[in-house]
Amino acid sequence: MGIKDSIRKALLESxxxxxxxxxxxxxxxxxxxxxxxxxxxxxxxxxxxxPNNNPSPPGCADCFGNTDHCGxxxxxxDCCVYPATVNGCIDPLACNYDPLxxxxxxxxxxxxxxxxAANNYDSIxxxxxxxxxxxxxxxxxxxxxxxxxxxxxxNxxxxxxxxxxxxxxxxxxxxxxxxxxxxxxxxxxxxxxPxxxxxxxTxxxxxxxxxxxxxxxPxxxxxxxAxxxxxxxxxxxxxxxxxAANNYDPNxxxxxxxxxxxLxxxxxPxxxxxxxxxxxxxxxxxxxIYGCTDPLAFNYNSQANTxxxxxxxxxxxxxxWCATGPIQPSIPxxxxxxxxxxxxxxxxxxxxxxxxxxxxxKYLKQNYSNWIDPNQVGIGGISGVSPIDLDVxxxxxxxxYEGLNDPMCKCCKKDPCDKNVLFSKLQQTYNxxxxxxxKYCKDGFIQDDSCKCCKKFEKIKDKKPRKRRxxxxxxxxxxxxxxxxxxxxxxxxIKQLLK
Numbered sequence: 001m002g003i004k005d006s007i008r009k010a011l012l013e014s015x016x017x018x019x020x021x022x023x024x025x026x027x028x029x030x031x032x033x034x035x036x037x038x039x040x041x042x043x044x045x046x047x048x049x050x051p052n053n054n055p056s057p058p059g060c061a062d063c064f065g066n067t068d069h070c071g072x073x074x075x076x077x078d079c080c081v082y083p084a085t086v087n088g089c090i091d092p093l094a095c096n097y098d099p100l101x102x103x104x105x106x107x108x109x110x111x112x113x114x115x116x117a118a119n120n121y122d123s124i125x126x127x128x129x130x131x132x133x134x135x136x137x138x139x140x141x142x143x144x145x146x147x148x149x150x151x152x153x154x155n156x157x158x159x160x161x162x163x164x165x166x167x168x169x170x171x172x173x174x175x176x177x178x179x180x181x182x183x184x185x186x187x188x189x190x191x192x193x194p195x196x197x198x199x200x201x202t203x204x205x206x207x208x209x210x211x212x213x214x215x216x217x218p219x220x221x222x223x224x225x226a227x228x229x230x231x232x233x234x235x236x237x238x239x240x241x242x243x244a245a246n247n248y249d250p251n252x253x254x255x256x257x258x259x260x261x262x263l264x265x266x267x268x269p270x271x272x273x274x275x276x277x278x279x280x281x282x283x284x285x286x287x288x289i290y291g292c293t294d295p296l297a298f299n300y301n302s303q304a305n306t307x308x309x310x311x312x313x314x315x316x317x318x319x320x321w322c323a324t325g326p327i328q329p330s331i332p333x334x335x336x337x338x339x340x341x342x343x344x345x346x347x348x349x350x351x352x353x354x355x356x357x358x359x360x361x362k363y364l365k366q367n368y369s370n371w372i373d374p375n376q377v378g379i380g381g382i383s384g385v386s387p388i389d390l391d392v393x394x395x396x397x398x399x400x401y402e403g404l405n406d407p408m409c410k411c412c413k414k415d416p417c418d419k420n421v422l423f424s425k426l427q428q429t430y431n432x433x434x435x436x437x438x439k440y441c442k443d444g445f446i447q448d449d450s451c452k453c454c455k456k457f458e459k460i461k462d463k464k465p466r467k468r469r470x471x472x473x474x475x476x477x478x479x480x481x482x483x484x485x486x487x488x489x490x491x492x493x494i495k496q497l498l499k
Contacts, residue, residue, distance in 0.1 A: 028071030035080035047073035095126035197229065219253045272306060312336075320455065357411035361456055364390055364408075375402060392417055392456050417453035426450070 029042025047070055073079065088101025094108035109126020118132035138151030144158035164177030170184035190203025196210035214227025220234035239252025245259035265278025271285035291304025297311035312318070318336035368390035390398070399409035426437050430446070434457065441451035 028073065028077075030077040030080040032076035032080045032082075034082065035076075036083050037079065037081045042077070044071050045073040045075040045077040046071050046079040048078050221253060316455075357408070360392060360395075360408060360411045364392065364395055368395065373398075417450070417456050422450060422453050 027039075027041055027043045028046040029039035029044075030037045031042050031045055032038055083102050086098070086100050086102045087105040088098035088103075089096045089108035090101045090104045091097055091108045092099075094110055096107065096109055109124070111127050111129030111131075112122030112125025113120045113132035114125050114128045115121055115132045118134055120131065120133050133152075135153045136148070136151045137153050137155040137157075138148030139146045139158035140151050140154040141147055141158045142149075144160055146157065146159050159178075161179055162174070162177045163179050163181040164174030165172045165184035166177050166180040167173055167184045168175075170186055172183065172185050187205045188200075188203050189205050189207040189209075190200030191198050191210040192203050192206040193199060193210045195212070197213055198209065198211050211228045212224075212226050213229050213231040214224030215222050215234035216227050216230040217223055217234045217236075218225075220236055222233065222235050236254045237249075237252050238254050238256040239249030240247045240259035241252050241255040242248055242259045242261075243250075245261050247258065247260050263275075263277055263279045264282040264284075265275030265280075266273045266285035267278050267281040268274055268285045270287065272288050273284065273286045286305065288306035289301075289304045290306050290308040291301030292299045292311035293304050293307040294300055294311040294313070297313050298315055299310065299312050317333040370387040371390055372387050388394075395404070395406075396409070396412035398404035399406065399412050423434065426432050426434060430437060432440070434454075437446065438451070438454035438457075440446040441448065441454055
Protein backbone atom coordinates (compact mmCIF):
# COMPACT_ATOMS: atom_id res chain seq x y z
CA MET A 1 0.00 0.00 0.00
CA GLY A 2 1.36 3.41 -0.97
CA ILE A 3 1.70 6.38 1.29
CA LYS A 4 -1.36 8.12 -0.27
CA ASP A 5 -3.50 5.05 0.36
CA SER A 6 -2.20 4.82 3.90
CA ILE A 7 -3.04 8.43 4.60
CA ARG A 8 -6.47 8.01 3.05
CA LYS A 9 -7.10 4.91 5.22
CA ALA A 10 -5.93 6.64 8.38
CA LEU A 11 -8.11 9.62 7.80
CA LEU A 12 -11.07 7.43 6.95
CA GLU A 13 -10.68 5.51 10.15
CA SER A 14 -10.35 8.74 12.07
CA UNK A 15 -13.55 10.06 10.56
CA UNK A 16 -15.36 6.81 11.21
CA UNK A 17 -14.37 6.71 14.81
CA UNK A 18 -14.96 10.31 15.44
CA UNK A 19 -18.09 10.97 13.45
CA UNK A 20 -19.44 13.74 15.54
CA UNK A 21 -18.94 16.52 15.12
CA UNK A 22 -17.47 15.76 11.66
CA UNK A 23 -14.26 17.56 10.94
CA UNK A 24 -14.48 20.50 8.59
CA UNK A 25 -12.35 20.23 5.48
CA UNK A 26 -11.68 22.89 2.80
CA UNK A 27 -11.09 21.83 -0.85
CA UNK A 28 -7.75 23.43 -1.68
CA UNK A 29 -6.43 23.24 -5.19
CA UNK A 30 -5.22 25.07 -8.33
CA UNK A 31 -7.97 27.31 -9.59
CA UNK A 32 -6.27 28.44 -12.89
CA UNK A 33 -7.86 26.66 -15.92
CA UNK A 34 -4.64 27.15 -17.90
CA UNK A 35 -2.60 25.19 -15.39
CA UNK A 36 -1.85 21.54 -15.98
CA UNK A 37 -3.12 20.69 -12.47
CA UNK A 38 -6.26 22.79 -12.61
CA UNK A 39 -9.02 21.41 -10.35
CA UNK A 40 -12.49 22.48 -11.25
CA UNK A 41 -13.79 21.45 -7.78
CA UNK A 42 -11.28 23.55 -5.86
CA UNK A 43 -12.86 26.25 -3.70
CA UNK A 44 -9.73 27.78 -2.20
CA UNK A 45 -6.24 28.34 -3.54
CA UNK A 46 -3.63 25.89 -2.45
CA UNK A 47 -0.13 26.37 -1.08
CA UNK A 48 2.96 24.45 -2.06
CA UNK A 49 2.51 21.76 0.63
CA UNK A 50 0.45 18.67 0.31
CA PRO A 51 0.53 15.10 -0.90
CA ASN A 52 0.92 16.17 -4.53
CA ASN A 53 4.07 18.06 -3.79
CA ASN A 54 5.21 16.90 -0.40
CA PRO A 55 3.85 13.78 1.30
CA SER A 56 3.99 15.44 4.72
CA PRO A 57 2.15 16.48 6.65
CA PRO A 58 -0.54 13.85 6.08
CA GLY A 59 -3.26 16.01 7.48
CA CYS A 60 -4.17 17.44 4.12
CA ALA A 61 -6.68 14.75 3.21
CA ASP A 62 -10.40 14.76 3.95
CA CYS A 63 -12.44 12.09 5.71
CA PHE A 64 -13.20 10.46 2.36
CA GLY A 65 -9.53 9.83 1.66
CA ASN A 66 -9.16 12.43 -1.07
CA THR A 67 -5.69 13.78 -0.92
CA ASP A 68 -5.23 17.37 -1.88
CA HIS A 69 -2.95 20.31 -1.50
CA CYS A 70 -2.87 21.99 1.72
CA GLY A 71 -3.85 25.52 2.19
CA UNK A 72 -4.50 28.27 2.33
CA UNK A 73 -2.47 29.70 -0.54
CA UNK A 74 -2.46 32.72 -2.87
CA UNK A 75 -5.08 32.80 -5.69
CA UNK A 76 -5.25 31.07 -8.07
CA UNK A 77 -3.02 28.71 -6.10
CA ASP A 78 0.61 28.50 -5.21
CA CYS A 79 0.66 24.91 -6.28
CA CYS A 80 -0.40 25.61 -9.93
CA VAL A 81 1.87 24.01 -12.48
CA TYR A 82 2.14 25.47 -15.98
CA PRO A 83 3.44 23.78 -19.09
CA ALA A 84 6.27 25.19 -21.18
CA THR A 85 5.12 27.97 -23.68
CA VAL A 86 4.72 26.67 -27.34
CA ASN A 87 3.14 28.90 -30.10
CA GLY A 88 0.99 27.20 -32.71
CA CYS A 89 -2.52 26.16 -33.72
CA ILE A 90 -4.31 24.78 -30.71
CA ASP A 91 -7.66 24.08 -32.51
CA PRO A 92 -8.05 20.30 -32.99
CA LEU A 93 -10.44 20.97 -35.91
CA ALA A 94 -7.77 22.84 -37.86
CA CYS A 95 -5.70 21.26 -40.61
CA ASN A 96 -2.49 22.34 -38.85
CA TYR A 97 -3.50 21.55 -35.25
CA ASP A 98 -0.41 21.27 -33.02
CA PRO A 99 -1.05 19.18 -29.90
CA LEU A 100 2.16 20.52 -28.33
CA UNK A 101 1.19 24.15 -28.76
CA UNK A 102 0.16 26.01 -25.64
CA UNK A 103 -0.55 29.45 -27.15
CA UNK A 104 -2.68 29.97 -30.28
CA UNK A 105 -0.74 32.13 -32.74
CA UNK A 106 -3.60 32.60 -35.24
CA UNK A 107 -2.08 30.29 -37.86
CA UNK A 108 -4.87 27.75 -37.91
CA UNK A 109 -6.17 26.72 -41.31
CA UNK A 110 -9.29 24.73 -41.91
CA UNK A 111 -10.43 22.13 -44.42
CA UNK A 112 -12.22 23.13 -47.64
CA UNK A 113 -12.12 22.79 -51.43
CA UNK A 114 -8.59 23.50 -52.65
CA UNK A 115 -9.17 22.93 -56.41
CA UNK A 116 -9.26 26.29 -58.32
CA ALA A 117 -11.28 24.61 -61.07
CA ALA A 118 -14.08 23.69 -58.70
CA ASN A 119 -17.25 25.74 -58.29
CA ASN A 120 -16.71 26.06 -54.53
CA TYR A 121 -12.96 26.60 -54.52
CA ASP A 122 -11.84 28.08 -51.15
CA SER A 123 -8.66 30.09 -51.51
CA ILE A 124 -8.02 30.11 -47.72
CA UNK A 125 -8.60 26.39 -47.18
CA UNK A 126 -5.54 24.72 -45.65
CA UNK A 127 -6.42 21.20 -46.72
CA UNK A 128 -8.96 19.48 -48.92
CA UNK A 129 -11.99 18.03 -47.29
CA UNK A 130 -13.31 16.41 -50.47
CA UNK A 131 -16.14 18.92 -50.78
CA UNK A 132 -15.22 20.29 -54.27
CA UNK A 133 -18.09 20.43 -56.72
CA UNK A 134 -17.85 20.86 -60.51
CA UNK A 135 -20.19 21.92 -63.35
CA UNK A 136 -21.44 19.00 -65.37
CA UNK A 137 -23.27 20.30 -68.45
CA UNK A 138 -26.16 18.38 -69.85
CA UNK A 139 -29.90 17.86 -69.73
CA UNK A 140 -31.15 17.98 -66.16
CA UNK A 141 -34.82 17.26 -66.98
CA UNK A 142 -35.59 13.71 -66.02
CA UNK A 143 -38.55 13.68 -68.43
CA UNK A 144 -36.36 14.45 -71.46
CA UNK A 145 -35.11 11.85 -73.89
CA UNK A 146 -31.48 12.70 -73.16
CA UNK A 147 -31.67 13.25 -69.39
CA UNK A 148 -28.19 13.16 -67.74
CA UNK A 149 -28.37 12.25 -64.06
CA UNK A 150 -24.78 13.46 -63.54
CA UNK A 151 -25.46 16.92 -64.96
CA UNK A 152 -25.90 19.75 -62.50
CA UNK A 153 -26.05 22.61 -65.06
CA UNK A 154 -28.70 22.46 -67.76
CA ASN A 155 -27.26 23.45 -71.14
CA UNK A 156 -30.57 23.53 -73.00
CA UNK A 157 -29.84 20.32 -74.84
CA UNK A 158 -32.89 18.43 -73.62
CA UNK A 159 -34.94 16.78 -76.32
CA UNK A 160 -38.50 15.58 -76.05
CA UNK A 161 -40.96 13.67 -78.14
CA UNK A 162 -43.45 16.30 -79.36
CA UNK A 163 -46.34 15.04 -81.42
CA UNK A 164 -47.90 17.31 -84.02
CA UNK A 165 -47.95 18.38 -87.66
CA UNK A 166 -44.41 18.68 -89.01
CA UNK A 167 -45.36 19.88 -92.53
CA UNK A 168 -44.50 23.59 -92.82
CA UNK A 169 -47.04 23.96 -95.65
CA UNK A 170 -49.94 22.84 -93.45
CA UNK A 171 -52.25 25.30 -91.69
CA UNK A 172 -51.55 23.75 -88.31
CA UNK A 173 -47.82 23.27 -88.71
CA UNK A 174 -46.15 22.90 -85.29
CA UNK A 175 -42.62 24.19 -85.39
CA UNK A 176 -41.86 22.43 -82.08
CA UNK A 177 -43.14 18.98 -83.16
CA UNK A 178 -40.54 16.33 -84.01
CA UNK A 179 -42.92 13.44 -84.53
CA UNK A 180 -45.69 13.80 -87.10
CA UNK A 181 -48.97 12.52 -85.76
CA UNK A 182 -50.90 12.80 -89.03
CA UNK A 183 -52.92 15.80 -87.88
CA UNK A 184 -51.89 18.21 -90.69
CA UNK A 185 -54.67 20.32 -92.22
CA UNK A 186 -54.29 22.05 -95.60
CA UNK A 187 -56.07 24.92 -97.35
CA UNK A 188 -57.48 24.70 -100.84
CA UNK A 189 -57.08 28.02 -102.69
CA UNK A 190 -59.68 29.17 -105.16
CA UNK A 191 -62.76 31.32 -105.70
CA UNK A 192 -65.20 30.92 -102.82
CA UNK A 193 -67.90 33.35 -104.05
CA PRO A 194 -70.95 31.44 -105.41
CA UNK A 195 -71.85 34.54 -107.51
CA UNK A 196 -68.58 34.38 -109.46
CA UNK A 197 -68.37 32.72 -112.83
CA UNK A 198 -65.47 30.54 -111.66
CA UNK A 199 -66.78 29.58 -108.23
CA UNK A 200 -64.88 26.55 -106.76
CA UNK A 201 -66.89 24.43 -104.34
CA THR A 202 -63.74 22.70 -103.01
CA UNK A 203 -61.88 25.90 -102.14
CA UNK A 204 -61.45 26.78 -98.48
CA UNK A 205 -59.55 30.07 -98.92
CA UNK A 206 -60.43 32.72 -101.46
CA UNK A 207 -57.34 33.60 -103.49
CA UNK A 208 -58.84 36.64 -105.22
CA UNK A 209 -59.25 34.82 -108.52
CA UNK A 210 -63.01 35.28 -108.78
CA UNK A 211 -64.30 36.57 -112.13
CA UNK A 212 -67.59 38.42 -112.60
CA UNK A 213 -69.53 39.04 -115.81
CA UNK A 214 -71.01 42.44 -116.59
CA UNK A 215 -70.48 45.79 -118.31
CA UNK A 216 -66.93 47.07 -117.75
CA UNK A 217 -67.22 50.40 -119.63
CA PRO A 218 -67.38 53.31 -117.11
CA UNK A 219 -69.25 55.46 -119.65
CA UNK A 220 -72.10 52.98 -120.00
CA UNK A 221 -75.43 53.48 -118.29
CA UNK A 222 -75.21 50.04 -116.74
CA UNK A 223 -71.53 50.08 -115.86
CA UNK A 224 -70.71 47.46 -113.21
CA UNK A 225 -67.53 48.37 -111.29
CA ALA A 226 -67.38 44.85 -109.84
CA UNK A 227 -67.34 43.18 -113.27
CA UNK A 228 -64.00 41.77 -114.43
CA UNK A 229 -65.17 40.26 -117.74
CA UNK A 230 -67.24 42.32 -120.16
CA UNK A 231 -70.24 40.31 -121.35
CA UNK A 232 -71.31 42.80 -124.02
CA UNK A 233 -74.29 44.08 -122.05
CA UNK A 234 -73.25 47.76 -121.91
CA UNK A 235 -75.91 50.39 -122.73
CA UNK A 236 -75.17 54.01 -123.73
CA UNK A 237 -77.08 57.34 -124.13
CA UNK A 238 -76.02 59.36 -127.23
CA UNK A 239 -75.98 63.16 -127.35
CA UNK A 240 -73.85 66.26 -126.88
CA UNK A 241 -71.56 65.72 -123.91
CA UNK A 242 -69.79 69.13 -123.99
CA UNK A 243 -71.09 71.28 -121.14
CA ALA A 244 -69.93 74.39 -123.00
CA ALA A 245 -72.14 73.63 -125.99
CA ASN A 246 -75.55 75.24 -126.53
CA ASN A 247 -77.24 71.82 -126.72
CA TYR A 248 -75.35 70.09 -123.93
CA ASP A 249 -77.16 66.90 -122.76
CA PRO A 250 -76.18 66.02 -119.16
CA ASN A 251 -77.70 62.54 -119.61
CA UNK A 252 -75.60 61.69 -122.68
CA UNK A 253 -72.60 59.43 -122.09
CA UNK A 254 -71.45 59.14 -125.72
CA UNK A 255 -70.90 62.28 -127.79
CA UNK A 256 -72.61 61.95 -131.17
CA UNK A 257 -71.04 65.09 -132.68
CA UNK A 258 -74.24 67.12 -132.47
CA UNK A 259 -72.88 69.92 -130.22
CA UNK A 260 -73.38 73.54 -131.27
CA UNK A 261 -71.48 76.50 -129.82
CA UNK A 262 -71.37 80.29 -129.44
CA LEU A 263 -67.72 81.05 -130.23
CA UNK A 264 -66.31 83.60 -127.77
CA UNK A 265 -63.34 85.76 -128.68
CA UNK A 266 -62.12 89.16 -129.79
CA UNK A 267 -64.24 90.52 -132.62
CA UNK A 268 -62.35 93.82 -133.09
CA PRO A 269 -60.20 93.71 -136.28
CA UNK A 270 -57.94 96.40 -134.83
CA UNK A 271 -56.88 94.14 -131.96
CA UNK A 272 -53.76 92.00 -132.25
CA UNK A 273 -55.74 88.96 -131.08
CA UNK A 274 -58.68 89.47 -133.42
CA UNK A 275 -60.54 86.17 -134.02
CA UNK A 276 -62.45 86.13 -137.27
CA UNK A 277 -64.33 83.00 -136.23
CA UNK A 278 -65.64 84.45 -132.93
CA UNK A 279 -69.38 85.15 -132.75
CA UNK A 280 -69.52 86.73 -129.28
CA UNK A 281 -67.00 89.29 -128.04
CA UNK A 282 -65.70 88.26 -124.63
CA UNK A 283 -63.78 91.49 -123.94
CA UNK A 284 -60.49 89.71 -124.46
CA UNK A 285 -59.19 92.05 -127.15
CA UNK A 286 -55.58 93.13 -126.80
CA UNK A 287 -54.44 96.26 -128.61
CA UNK A 288 -50.90 96.90 -129.81
CA ILE A 289 -48.39 98.80 -127.73
CA TYR A 290 -45.47 99.53 -130.02
CA GLY A 291 -41.91 99.45 -128.86
CA CYS A 292 -38.83 97.25 -128.57
CA THR A 293 -39.80 93.77 -127.33
CA ASP A 294 -36.29 92.28 -127.25
CA PRO A 295 -35.26 91.87 -123.54
CA LEU A 296 -31.60 91.91 -124.60
CA ALA A 297 -31.88 95.26 -126.34
CA PHE A 298 -30.76 98.44 -124.60
CA ASN A 299 -34.13 100.11 -125.20
CA TYR A 300 -36.31 97.13 -124.26
CA ASN A 301 -39.87 98.22 -123.39
CA SER A 302 -41.48 95.80 -120.97
CA GLN A 303 -44.91 97.33 -121.69
CA ALA A 304 -44.71 96.80 -125.45
CA ASN A 305 -46.45 93.81 -127.04
CA THR A 306 -45.74 94.70 -130.66
CA UNK A 307 -42.18 95.13 -131.85
CA UNK A 308 -41.77 98.26 -133.97
CA UNK A 309 -38.22 97.51 -135.07
CA UNK A 310 -36.71 100.12 -132.80
CA UNK A 311 -34.50 97.78 -130.75
CA UNK A 312 -30.90 98.89 -130.24
CA UNK A 313 -28.54 95.99 -129.53
CA UNK A 314 -25.20 97.75 -130.09
CA UNK A 315 -24.54 101.26 -128.77
CA UNK A 316 -21.04 101.56 -130.20
CA UNK A 317 -22.04 103.55 -133.36
CA UNK A 318 -24.30 105.77 -131.29
CA UNK A 319 -21.63 106.52 -128.68
CA UNK A 320 -19.01 107.19 -131.38
CA TRP A 321 -21.44 109.61 -133.02
CA CYS A 322 -22.12 111.24 -129.64
CA ALA A 323 -18.37 111.78 -129.23
CA THR A 324 -18.08 113.64 -132.55
CA GLY A 325 -21.57 114.88 -133.36
CA PRO A 326 -21.54 118.11 -131.33
CA ILE A 327 -18.28 119.16 -133.01
CA GLN A 328 -18.86 117.86 -136.50
CA PRO A 329 -22.63 117.95 -137.10
CA SER A 330 -23.81 114.92 -138.98
CA ILE A 331 -26.80 112.65 -139.39
CA PRO A 332 -27.02 110.19 -136.45
CA UNK A 333 -26.46 106.52 -137.25
CA UNK A 334 -29.50 104.30 -137.62
CA UNK A 335 -31.33 103.90 -134.34
CA UNK A 336 -29.40 106.65 -132.53
CA UNK A 337 -30.82 109.82 -131.00
CA UNK A 338 -29.48 112.99 -129.38
CA UNK A 339 -30.84 112.10 -125.95
CA UNK A 340 -28.52 109.10 -125.75
CA UNK A 341 -25.50 111.40 -125.65
CA UNK A 342 -26.79 112.96 -122.40
CA UNK A 343 -27.47 109.63 -120.65
CA UNK A 344 -24.40 108.07 -119.05
CA UNK A 345 -26.21 104.70 -118.87
CA UNK A 346 -25.99 104.60 -122.65
CA UNK A 347 -22.80 106.48 -123.56
CA UNK A 348 -20.29 107.29 -120.76
CA UNK A 349 -18.77 110.75 -120.97
CA UNK A 350 -15.53 111.12 -122.90
CA UNK A 351 -12.58 111.51 -120.52
CA UNK A 352 -10.21 114.30 -121.56
CA UNK A 353 -6.65 114.96 -120.41
CA UNK A 354 -4.16 117.78 -120.66
CA UNK A 355 -2.24 115.86 -123.30
CA UNK A 356 -3.33 117.23 -126.71
CA UNK A 357 -2.40 113.93 -128.35
CA UNK A 358 -5.19 112.22 -126.37
CA UNK A 359 -7.62 114.14 -128.56
CA UNK A 360 -6.05 113.03 -131.84
CA UNK A 361 -9.07 111.00 -132.90
CA LYS A 362 -11.42 113.85 -132.14
CA TYR A 363 -9.09 116.25 -133.96
CA LEU A 364 -9.07 114.07 -137.06
CA LYS A 365 -12.88 113.85 -137.12
CA GLN A 366 -13.08 117.63 -136.89
CA ASN A 367 -10.47 118.44 -139.54
CA TYR A 368 -10.06 115.42 -141.77
CA SER A 369 -13.60 114.22 -142.39
CA ASN A 370 -14.39 114.44 -146.11
CA TRP A 371 -10.83 115.66 -146.51
CA ILE A 372 -9.28 116.16 -149.93
CA ASP A 373 -5.61 115.36 -150.17
CA PRO A 374 -3.88 118.46 -151.67
CA ASN A 375 -1.22 116.19 -153.17
CA GLN A 376 -3.88 114.69 -155.41
CA VAL A 377 -5.20 118.06 -156.69
CA GLY A 378 -3.77 118.67 -160.13
CA ILE A 379 -4.09 121.36 -162.79
CA GLY A 380 -7.77 120.64 -163.16
CA GLY A 381 -8.45 121.49 -159.52
CA ILE A 382 -10.37 119.20 -157.17
CA SER A 383 -12.58 117.86 -159.92
CA GLY A 384 -12.38 114.07 -159.91
CA VAL A 385 -10.73 113.86 -156.48
CA SER A 386 -12.73 111.85 -153.94
CA PRO A 387 -12.79 113.11 -150.33
CA ILE A 388 -11.71 110.69 -147.61
CA ASP A 389 -11.97 110.38 -143.84
CA LEU A 390 -8.52 110.06 -142.31
CA ASP A 391 -8.14 107.81 -139.31
CA VAL A 392 -5.08 107.79 -137.04
CA UNK A 393 -3.22 105.18 -139.05
CA UNK A 394 -3.59 106.91 -142.40
CA UNK A 395 -2.99 110.34 -140.87
CA UNK A 396 0.32 109.22 -139.38
CA UNK A 397 1.30 107.51 -142.64
CA UNK A 398 0.76 110.77 -144.49
CA UNK A 399 2.74 112.63 -141.81
CA UNK A 400 5.67 110.22 -142.06
CA TYR A 401 5.78 109.29 -145.69
CA GLU A 402 3.79 111.86 -147.69
CA GLY A 403 4.99 115.05 -146.11
CA LEU A 404 1.72 116.10 -144.48
CA ASN A 405 2.49 119.21 -142.46
CA ASP A 406 0.20 119.29 -139.41
CA PRO A 407 1.07 120.22 -135.79
CA MET A 408 -0.62 116.99 -134.62
CA CYS A 409 1.86 114.90 -136.60
CA LYS A 410 4.01 115.01 -133.51
CA CYS A 411 1.47 112.71 -131.83
CA CYS A 412 2.24 109.93 -134.28
CA LYS A 413 5.51 109.16 -132.53
CA LYS A 414 3.83 109.09 -129.12
CA ASP A 415 0.50 107.65 -130.11
CA PRO A 416 0.13 104.29 -128.26
CA CYS A 417 -2.49 103.31 -130.80
CA ASP A 418 -0.04 103.17 -133.69
CA LYS A 419 -0.92 99.81 -135.17
CA ASN A 420 2.67 98.62 -135.40
CA VAL A 421 3.36 99.58 -131.79
CA LEU A 422 -0.01 98.30 -130.60
CA PHE A 423 0.19 94.95 -132.41
CA SER A 424 3.67 94.35 -131.04
CA LYS A 425 2.55 95.18 -127.52
CA LEU A 426 -0.45 92.84 -127.70
CA GLN A 427 1.70 89.94 -128.88
CA GLN A 428 4.37 90.46 -126.24
CA THR A 429 2.11 91.26 -123.32
CA TYR A 430 -1.04 89.20 -123.93
CA ASN A 431 -0.21 86.94 -126.88
CA UNK A 432 -3.50 88.09 -128.42
CA UNK A 433 -4.60 89.41 -131.76
CA UNK A 434 -6.34 92.80 -131.84
CA UNK A 435 -9.93 91.41 -132.20
CA UNK A 436 -9.51 89.12 -129.17
CA UNK A 437 -7.83 91.87 -127.15
CA UNK A 438 -10.65 94.32 -127.87
CA LYS A 439 -13.28 91.71 -126.99
CA TYR A 440 -11.70 91.18 -123.55
CA CYS A 441 -11.51 94.97 -123.10
CA LYS A 442 -15.20 95.30 -123.92
CA ASP A 443 -16.17 92.49 -121.52
CA GLY A 444 -14.07 94.03 -118.74
CA PHE A 445 -11.61 91.11 -118.42
CA ILE A 446 -8.67 93.34 -119.49
CA GLN A 447 -8.21 96.86 -118.14
CA ASP A 448 -5.40 98.51 -120.07
CA ASP A 449 -4.83 102.00 -121.53
CA SER A 450 -4.53 100.37 -124.91
CA CYS A 451 -8.20 99.34 -124.73
CA LYS A 452 -9.09 102.87 -125.96
CA CYS A 453 -7.29 102.08 -129.21
CA CYS A 454 -9.98 99.56 -130.14
CA LYS A 455 -12.29 102.38 -131.30
CA LYS A 456 -9.67 103.62 -133.76
CA PHE A 457 -9.68 100.46 -135.79
CA GLU A 458 -12.29 98.42 -137.52
CA LYS A 459 -15.10 97.27 -135.22
CA ILE A 460 -14.22 93.96 -133.60
CA LYS A 461 -16.72 91.11 -133.77
CA ASP A 462 -16.83 88.26 -131.26
CA LYS A 463 -15.65 84.97 -132.66
CA LYS A 464 -18.95 83.50 -131.55
CA PRO A 465 -21.28 86.50 -131.46
CA ARG A 466 -24.45 86.32 -129.47
CA LYS A 467 -27.41 85.77 -131.73
CA ARG A 468 -29.37 88.99 -132.01
CA ARG A 469 -32.54 89.98 -133.69
CA UNK A 470 -32.29 91.91 -136.90
CA UNK A 471 -31.22 95.45 -136.14
CA UNK A 472 -33.58 98.11 -137.40
CA UNK A 473 -33.66 101.89 -137.11
CA UNK A 474 -35.09 103.39 -133.98
CA UNK A 475 -36.50 106.87 -134.36
CA UNK A 476 -38.39 108.33 -131.39
CA UNK A 477 -41.70 109.93 -132.26
CA UNK A 478 -44.49 111.66 -130.45
CA UNK A 479 -46.72 108.58 -130.48
CA UNK A 480 -44.25 106.45 -128.52
CA UNK A 481 -42.42 108.83 -126.22
CA UNK A 482 -39.38 107.31 -124.49
CA UNK A 483 -38.80 107.75 -120.79
CA UNK A 484 -35.02 108.20 -120.63
CA UNK A 485 -34.95 107.35 -116.93
CA UNK A 486 -36.90 104.12 -117.59
CA UNK A 487 -34.57 103.26 -120.47
CA UNK A 488 -31.57 103.80 -118.22
CA UNK A 489 -33.01 101.42 -115.63
CA UNK A 490 -33.65 98.83 -118.34
CA UNK A 491 -30.06 99.23 -119.58
CA UNK A 492 -28.77 98.59 -116.07
CA UNK A 493 -30.98 95.53 -115.77
CA ILE A 494 -29.72 94.12 -119.09
CA LYS A 495 -26.11 94.76 -118.16
CA GLN A 496 -26.65 93.02 -114.84
CA LEU A 497 -28.13 89.98 -116.60
CA LEU A 498 -25.18 89.81 -118.99
CA LYS A 499 -22.59 89.78 -116.19
